[in-house]
Amino acid sequence: MSRFFYRAGAALLVCIAAAPATLLAQDPASELDIIDTGTTAWMLTSTALVLLMVPGLAMFYGGLVRTKNVLGTMMHSFVAMAIIGVVWAFVGMALCFGETRWEVFGEGNGGLIGWDPGLFLLRDIDATIGRWGAGLPDLVFAMFQGKFAIITPALIAGAFAERVRFRGYCLFITLWSLLIYCPLAHIVWGGGFLTGKAIDFAGGTVIHISAGVAGLVAAIYLGARRGYPRTAMHPNNLTMTLVGAGLLWVGWFGFNAGSSVSSGLKTAQALTVTQIAAATGALAWIFYESLHLKKATSLGLVSGILAGLVAITPAAGDVQPWGAVVLGAVAALCCYVAVILKGKLRYDDSLDVFGIHGVAGIVGAIGLTFLLRPQDGRPPFMEQLWHQTAGVLVSVLYAGVMTLVLVVLVDKTLGLRLGTDAERAGMDHELHGETGYGLLNLN
Amino acid sequence: MKLIIAIIQPDRLDAVHQELINHEIFRITVSRVTGHGKQKDQELYRGQEITPSLIPKVRLEIAVNEEFVKPTIDAILRGARHGNGQVGDGKIFILPLEECIRISTGERGGTAI
Numbered sequence: 001m002s003r004f005f006y007r008a009g010a011a012l013l014v015c016i017a018a019a020p021a022t023l024l025a026q027d028p029a030s031e032l033d034i035i036d037t038g039t040t041a042w043m044l045t046s047t048a049l050v051l052l053m054v055p056g057l058a059m060f061y062g063g064l065v066r067t068k069n070v071l072g073t074m075m076h077s078f079v080a081m082a083i084i085g086v087v088w089a090f091v092g093m094a095l096c097f098g099e100t101r102w103e104v105f106g107e108g109n110g111g112l113i114g115w116d117p118g119l120f121l122l123r124d125i126d127a128t129i130g131r132w133g134a135g136l137p138d139l140v141f142a143m144f145q146g147k148f149a150i151i152t153p154a155l156i157a158g159a160f161a162e163r164v165r166f167r168g169y170c171l172f173i174t175l176w177s178l179l180i181y182c183p184l185a186h187i188v189w190g191g192g193f194l195t196g197k198a199i200d201f202a203g204g205t206v207i208h209i210s211a212g213v214a215g216l217v218a219a220i221y222l223g224a225r226r227g228y229p230r231t232a233m234h235p236n237n238l239t240m241t242l243v244g245a246g247l248l249w250v251g252w253f254g255f256n257a258g259s260s261v262s263s264g265l266k267t268a269q270a271l272t273v274t275q276i277a278a279a280t281g282a283l284a285w286i287f288y289e290s291l292h293l294k295k296a297t298s299l300g301l302v303s304g305i306l307a308g309l310v311a312i313t314p315a316a317g318d319v320q321p322w323g324a325v326v327l328g329a330v331a332a333l334c335c336y337v338a339v340i341l342k343g344k345l346r347y348d349d350s351l352d353v354f355g356i357h358g359v360a361g362i363v364g365a366i367g368l369t370f371l372l373r374p375q376d377g378r379p380p381f382m383e384q385l386w387h388q389t390a391g392v393l394v395s396v397l398y399a400g401v402m403t404l405v406l407v408v409l410v411d412k413t414l415g416l417r418l419g420t421d422a423e424r425a426g427m428d429h430e431l432h433g434e435t436g437y438g439l440l441n442l443n
Numbered sequence: 444m445k446l447i448i449a450i451i452q453p454d455r456l457d458a459v460h461q462e463l464i465n466h467e468i469f470r471i472t473v474s475r476v477t478g479h480g481k482q483k484d485q486e487l488y489r490g491q492e493i494t495p496s497l498i499p500k501v502r503l504e505i506a507v508n509e510e511f512v513k514p515t516i517d518a519i520l521r522g523a524r525h526g527n528g529q530v531g532d533g534k535i536f537i538l539p540l541e542e543c544i545r546i547s548t549g550e551r552g553g554t555a556i
Binding site (some may be wrong): 068203226227421424425427429430432434435 | 453454455457458461487488497
């Protein structure tokens with residue numbers, strides 16, 4: 001025993017003695033290569049938190065569909081973790097954060113897509129630090145961003161819930177991630193032509209607007225579920241939906257506060273407004289509901305949470321708490337109206353992907369211009385407003401048109417829409433050969 | 444008056460329900476039951492095909508006046524069959540119904556159904 005302590009003590013002494021020597025031996029440039037443990041620890045935590053949102057989303061969506069589709073719907077989220085988890089390591093990271101290519105707006109103005117052979121299977125960042133955040137191992141950033149790539153296509157699944165084939169869905173999200181998410185993420189974050197112009201702190205444009213619009217387009221092309229809107233399609237388990245929404249809220253702290261890619265003031269600001277906007281959105285939604293329907297519903301409350309969270313996502317680093325209150329309340333109102341309008345327009349965006357994510361994303365991306373924290377070096381108001389509008393337009397048009405192309409392509413080849421009999425039987429029985437619950441009542 | 448009890452496969456419930464609606468039969472009671480017939484059902488459990496000893500089924504109870512007995516049976520037959528009919532598609536039982544009382548009004552007999 002004493003021998004062990006002796007050895008450990010000796011090793012420690014050697015380390016202490018050697019440490020300054022190694023520091024001195026390095027050239028000044030590589031001092032940046034020292035890992036910032038604070039930032040790294042928070043970014044590792046954020047990475048895990050954003051991944052937690054995916055099962056959260058699975059529970060949120062899973063509770064909202066009918067009993068016979070609960071597993072099929074949860075599989076849409078879980079299989080995204082599997083597919084995008086692999087695709088991202090192979091090429092996703094390179095396409096989003098590689099060197100910018102196809103500079104159609106002139107040299108140096110940023111291009112449309114990234115590519116860097118060294119990022120294929122993350123080969124060149126195995127042991128590098130600080131490329132995307134000071135003192136942060138590059139692998140952590142790659143994995144953090146990979147979680148965003150997972151949740152975005154999973155969000156879309158809510159729009160065409162209860163009526164798509166599993167194989168077709170798998171192909172659809174793979175192609176969607178490569179052809180729509182990667183270019184958009186590159187354009188807004190990775191060095192493309194809107195990087196540094198449009199403010200999109202954690203993914204209002206790249207994630208929520210693109211997923212919302214994609215959902216809308218796919219839902220309209222694929223058509224409504226059989227019996228919609230005549231037949232009531234009740235949620236099979238709202239308790240699960242509530243827990244899912246809770247997990248989403250918790251995970252969103254990683255999503256927004258992690259997007260500061262640091263562990264400091266900006267992180268604190270993002271975390272604070274995330275909390276305030278989510279709470280305001282929830283409160284506002286049940287307030288509107290109480291006025292309109294005389295009752296506050298649990299689904300309303302969690303819809304408000306999501307509306308607030310989505311709206312604050314692009315703005316998290318750049319507005320103050322009062323701005324978060326405004327965004328939360330306005331987003332909840334717009335989403336509330338959008339969800340009612342959906343019923344009137346009779347398209348079947350089953351779980352309101354556009355009504356919540358699309359609408360609140362647009363409210364946040366445009367609305368943040370009016371609420372920016374005063375800071376030196378900001379462009380004039382109108383210029384910023386134009387950049388924000390351009391970001392929204394690019395996302396809406398690109399995601400809209402490309403999703404239509406993809407949906408048609410997948411539907412005509414592998415088949416995306418379920419057949420009548422299969423849809424009636426339910427996805428769990430038909431596609432997965434399983435049942436979600438024991439003897440719970442049917443709906 | 445007759446009480447029609449049908450045991451069908453869960454995945455055909457929607458089809459049967461739709462057929463019943465098409466035949467203007469709107470008042471039904473549905474419950475989830477387990478049971479055992481001739482059929483062997485197979486489910487997947489971690490990659491293995493397993494045959495459960497008791498199989499999930501759906502039980503429909505429909506109380507009808509005489510003129511609705513045939514349409515109800517037709518509707519169930521049409522909705523509940525897999526393809527042209529397979530072992531395990533279920534059974535229909537028809538029982539005489541002595542009395543029917545609507546609780547809200549106290550009405551009795553055929554008009555209460």
